[in-house]
Amino acid sequence: xxxxxxxxxxxxxxxxxxxxxxxxxxxxxxxxxxxxxxxxxxxxxxxxxxxxxxxxxxxxxxxxxxxxxxxxxxxxxxxxxxxxxxxxxxxxxxxxxxxxxxxxxxxxxxxxxxxxxxxxxxxxxxxxxxxxxxxxxxxxxxxxxxxxxxxxxxxxxxxxxxxxxxxxxxxxxxxxxxxxxxxxxxxxxxxxxxxxxxxxxxxxxxxxxxxxxxxxxxxxxxxxxxxxxxxxxxxxxxxxxxxxxxxxxxxxxxxxxxxxxxxxxxxxxxxxxxxxxxxxxxxxxxxxxxxxxxxxxxxxxxxxxxxxxxxxxxxxxxxxxxxxxxxxxxxxxxxxxxxxxxxxxxxxxxxxxxxxxxxxxxxxxxxxxxxxxxxxxxxxxxxxxxxxxxxxxxxxxxxxxxxxxxxxxxxxxxxxxxxxxxxxxxxxxxxxxxxxxxxxxxxxxxxxxxxxxxxxxxxxxxxxxxxxxxxxxxxxxxxxxxxxxxxxxxxxx
Numbered sequence: 001x002x003x004x005x006x007x008x009x010x011x012x013x014x015x016x017x018x019x020x021x022x023x024x025x026x027x028x029x030x031x032x033x034x035x036x037x038x039x040x041x042x043x044x045x046x047x048x049x050x051x052x053x054x055x056x057x058x059x060x061x062x063x064x065x066x067x068x069x070x071x072x073x074x075x076x077x078x079x080x081x082x083x084x085x086x087x088x089x090x091x092x093x094x095x096x097x098x099x100x101x102x103x104x105x106x107x108x109x110x111x112x113x114x115x116x117x118x119x120x121x122x123x124x125x126x127x128x129x130x131x132x133x134x135x136x137x138x139x140x141x142x143x144x145x146x147x148x149x150x151x152x153x154x155x156x157x158x159x160x161x162x163x164x165x166x167x168x169x170x171x172x173x174x175x176x177x178x179x180x181x182x183x184x185x186x187x188x189x190x191x192x193x194x195x196x197x198x199x200x201x202x203x204x205x206x207x208x209x210x211x212x213x214x215x216x217x218x219x220x221x222x223x224x225x226x227x228x229x230x231x232x233x234x235x236x237x238x239x240x241x242x243x244x245x246x247x248x249x250x251x252x253x254x255x256x257x258x259x260x261x262x263x264x265x266x267x268x269x270x271x272x273x274x275x276x277x278x279x280x281x282x283x284x285x286x287x288x289x290x291x292x293x294x295x296x297x298x299x300x301x302x303x304x305x306x307x308x309x310x311x312x313x314x315x316x317x318x319x320x321x322x323x324x325x326x327x328x329x330x331x332x333x334x335x336x337x338x339x340x341x342x343x344x345x346x347x348x349x350x351x352x353x354x355x356x357x358x359x360x361x362x363x364x365x366x367x368x369x370x371x372x373x374x375x376x377x378x379x380x381x382x383x384x385x386x387x388x389x390x391x392x393x394x395x396x397x398x399x400x401x402x403x404x405x406x407x408x409x410x411x412x413x414x415x416x417x418x419x420x421x422x423x424x425x426x427x428x429x430x431x432x433x434x435x436x437x438x439x440x441x442x443x444x445x446x447x448x449x450x451x452x453x454x455x456x457x458x459x460x461x462x463x464x465x466x467x468x469x470x471x472x473x474x475x476x477x478x479x480x481x482x483x484x485x486x487x488x489x490x491x492x493x
Contacts (some may be wrong), residue, residue: 003015007039009069010069010070013030014032025043026040030079037067039077040078042078043076050431061112062137063117063139069083083132085132086129088128108133108490109139110138113139122178125138126186128192136440168180169211171290183242191216191219195217200214211403305332305370311460323338324336330346331347341375341376341475346373354364362491363398363491364398364491365393365394368393373420385475386422387407391448395448395491403452405459408451411443421481422483443486449489
């Protein structure tokens with residue numbers, strides 16, 4: 001498309017053959033007189049000019065320099081020396097695996113560049129395709145999704161762009177990246193060069209899971225100190241990874257065996273410490289991911305609860321405009337009074353999920369809770385109405401989350417009653433007793449019944465009828481308990 005065209009930048013360049021491209025630009029041969037170079041053409045779309053920000057890196061070692069730059073016919077153009085080959089080409093020519101000395105040499109050159117970039121620029125997309133052999137050194141190229149180290153996130157930082165096999169955990173979480181992100185990618189590359197394969201493979205979803213939580217298979221036939229160093233680069237927690245300068249300083253020593261039995265023993269202790277640190281980092285990452293998962297589900301629970309609460313409230317107020325609103329409202333909570341009856345929706349509450357009693361009694365994952373309470377003046381038997389629990393979790397099918405209504409009762413085998421029956425319970429010991437496999441003092445009085453917005457007719461009709469009876473002084477204790485068979489309505493352990 002561009003071959004034969006002239007580029008008028010600081011110098012005039014004649015465009016030659018297409019070499020390579022994809023992602024953030026296309027690369028062509030260019031010449032100016034007898035000088036042969038390559039030019040990268042980046043389409044002028046939002047954020048694409050970021051690569052031009054990184055042309056002034058003359059004080060950084062092992063960076064492919066920018067010789068000329070400008071724009072041409074809808075493209076940003078960067079003119080660079082033509083490299084001998086990429087690290088990917090070198091790796092392929094070697095049969096997919098390099099020797100330990102070769103890997104050390106490559107890693108040293110990359111570390112020199114990362115050390116000089118530290119505090120200035122984060123590359124964010126290190127991979128063998130972006131490491132080029134130039135004048136006998138392995139140099140970093142393609143700063144298309146890089147960012148200044150101190151930059152704040154903006155719409156054009158390509159925050160969500162990365163190459164999945166080399167992306168650090170913080171990139172998968174879309175967190176702010178640092179030089180530690182590049183050190184992680186360096187660890188992935190070093191592992192790949194040594195092992196002949198990447199530490200993590202699979203689909204993007206599988207890669208995300210492995211980068212966040214997985215341990216790479218141990219490296220074999222690699223000096224223990226080098227294997228430990230690569231392992232440290234792959235720590236999940238960015239703060240636990242060594243700096244590029246630290247990696248570079250240790251590379252001179254990793255291939256040399258310890259000079260004494262004492263040093264050999266100390267090296268073994270160091271390897272054990274690295275393994276423990278790796279596991280601690282993995283567990284920390286897993287805990288962070290679990291917290292993020294629960295927060296995301298809780299947000300979905302809150303939004304759907306607000307719709308369920310609003311739908312019930314609007315239906316009740318529409319049918320009984322004389323009902324008076326009482327008390328504060330927020331997070332879906334409200335209170336309505338009609339005569340001596342009070343119908344109250346509690347506010348949304350996120351469940352921590354750490355209750356050991358619930359874990360032992362049930363197989364489901366509980367994310368959020370609420371309750372619905374219908375209170376009346378006590379009759380001559382002391383009966384004051386009923387309340388139901390609203391729980392959000394994968395109650396009936398693993399991994400399928402939603403809101404469910406349920407209620408509890410005292411076992412008919414014990415001489416105990418409550419002013420409200422059935423009644424709501426929060427997750428915890430009492431609820432676990434009712435849901436557990438053993439016969440206890442509490443049991444379920446109402447099956448876990450799904451609540452879905454747009455399909456609440458039966459739910460609304462039932463509570464409207466109970467509220468009407470309560471307002472007329474006709475709400476009485478249920479004639480049978482449980483009112484509906486709850487068996488099989490929740491997942492047990």
